[in-house]
Amino acid sequence: MYLNQIDFLSLRENYPTPLYVYELDRIKFRYQQLVDLFSSQNVKVHYAVKANFNPHIVQFINKLGAGIDTVSPTEIKLALQLGVKKEDIIFTANNLTNEEIREAGESGVLFNLGSTSELERYGQIFPNTKVCLRFNPDVIAGSHTKIQTGGPLSKFGILLDHVEEVKAICAKHGLSVVGIHKHTGSGIKDQSAYLQAVDNLLAIITPENFPDVEFTDFGGGLFIPYSPDEQEYDYDRFASTICERLAKLHESYGKKLNLYFEPGKFLVAESGNLLIQVNTIKDNNGHLIAGTNSGFNHLARPVMYDAYHHITNVSNPNGEIKSYDIVGNICETGDNFASGRELPEIREGDYLLIHNAGAYCFSMASNYNLRSLPTEICLTGEEVVHHKPAPTPESLIAQLLG
Numbered sequence: 001m002y003l004n005q006i007d008f009l010s011l012r013e014n015y016p017t018p019l020y021v022y023e024l025d026r027i028k029f030r031y032q033q034l035v036d037l038f039s040s041q042n043v044k045v046h047y048a049v050k051a052n053f054n055p056h057i058v059q060f061i062n063k064l065g066a067g068i069d070t071v072s073p074t075e076i077k078l079a080l081q082l083g084v085k086k087e088d089i090i091f092t093a094n095n096l097t098n099e100e101i102r103e104a105g106e107s108g109v110l111f112n113l114g115s116t117s118e119l120e121r122y123g124q125i126f127p128n129t130k131v132c133l134r135f136n137p138d139v140i141a142g143s144h145t146k147i148q149t150g151g152p153l154s155k156f157g158i159l160l161d162h163v164e165e166v167k168a169i170c171a172k173h174g175l176s177v178v179g180i181h182k183h184t185g186s187g188i189k190d191q192s193a194y195l196q197a198v199d200n201l202l203a204i205i206t207p208e209n210f211p212d213v214e215f216t217d218f219g220g221g222l223f224i225p226y227s228p229d230e231q232e233y234d235y236d237r238f239a240s241t242i243c244e245r246l247a248k249l250h251e252s253y254g255k256k257l258n259l260y261f262e263p264g265k266f267l268v269a270e271s272g273n274l275l276i277q278v279n280t281i282k283d284n285n286g287h288l289i290a291g292t293n294s295g296f297n298h299l300a301r302p303v304m305y306d307a308y309h310h311i312t313n314v315s316n317p318n319g320e321i322k323s324y325d326i327v328g329n330i331c332e333t334g335d336n337f338a339s340g341r342e343l344p345e346i347r348e349g350d351y352l353l354i355h356n357a358g359a360y361c362f363s364m365a366s367n368y369n370l371r372s373l374p375t376e377i378c379l380t381g382e383e384v385v386h387h388k389p390a391p392t393p394e395s396l397i398a399q400l401l402g
């Protein structure tokens with residue numbers, strides 16, 4: 001598991017906590033790793049911006065060479081406003097209204113459509129255009145049921161056995177299918193499940209089904225470890241197995257197709273950390289509870305997905321090890337970062353660091369209990385290159401009052 005080597009204690013002298021700290025070098029490292037792993041392919045990465053839409057991070061990743069995978073019209077607008085070219089944006093939304101289809105289509109981005117209803121309505125509005133199709137790979141995988149997107153009951157993607165229906169809709173509206181996509185789930189530990197999903201998808205890519213394909217898109221889900229018990233993925237084996245599959249596909253299809261990925265966690269999870277302060281220690285007859293100045297309004301993954309986030313006591317790293325529940329300041333029993341976590345003694349005023357907090361943390365944060373979103377900073381090395389202050393309570397109330 002990756003642990004950032006940043007002097008977090010000195011940062012809190014200049015920035016208030018709760019404080020999100022992002023290490024840009026780590027994002028660059030992971031981006032380069034992915035591109036290098038698939039250097040034998042024409043590989044293109046589209047960053048799943050829903051993982052973290054901090055504008056500085058989006059621009060940083062775009063400048064590395066990545067495009068952007070978007071899931072809402074506003075994400076498209078943000079990407080365009082940040083200077084991402086429309087050709088570098090894919091739109092993978094679901095359950096769209098016709099107005100949303102029209103609005104997104106007029107921006108000129110490529111749609112990745114995951115239902116026959118949306119394909120039909122898109123075709124009526126934008127006939128004779130190019131589309132990517134999102135299929136459900138018929139594999140259930142991912143680190144929690146709420147982020148598994150494949151399988152017969154999933155709302156995502158077109159079922160593989162609906163290919164004929166899809167072909168008929170595309171023919172009716174003159175749609176040219178240039179991309180075939182799947183996203184199986186997030187945090188897929190099991191390489192064989194990922195590869196099974198790849199195999200299921202590749203099986204439908206034939207010149208007879210889809211004569212105009214330019215790329216295959218395997219979505220996100222690339223695994224990174226969140227806990228010391230989890231092993232780093234064997235990415236070399238992963239990449240070589242995928243490349244073998246692609247070689248066969250390219251031969252049977254009759255041309256080399258481009259390869260797309262749309263990672264979120266893989267690129268940004270390790271870069272982020274949430275620095276929080278302990279306000280209250282409670283001793284319930286030996287059961288210790290450390291109450292902090294943050295909560296699931298700032299980092300919801302433990303509550304939403306039972307996710308493990310590594311936590312360190314940065315202001316008392318050598319204290320006596322004790323067991324703690326680490327909780328937030330939100331008025332809700334489930335507001336819990338960790339239960340029974342062994343940590344060096346935590347004293348009131350100590351600073352705790354929640355690791356791997358770069359993906360689906362700030363972007364899922366809310367103003368629940370009318371607490372403001374945290375401050376965010378981005379670092380290159382130890383230098384702060386971007387600072388987004390927390391909104392003030394006054395600005396929050398002004399927004400509510402309109």
Ligand SMILES: Cc1ncc(COP(=O)(O)O)c(C=O)c1O
Pocket residue numbers: 048051069092147183185186187219220221222262263264265266359
């Ligand atoms: C369509 C799609 N693509 C990509 C991603 C990114 O997934 P991850 O962050 O696991 O790489 C997601 C997230 O669930 C997604 O729904």
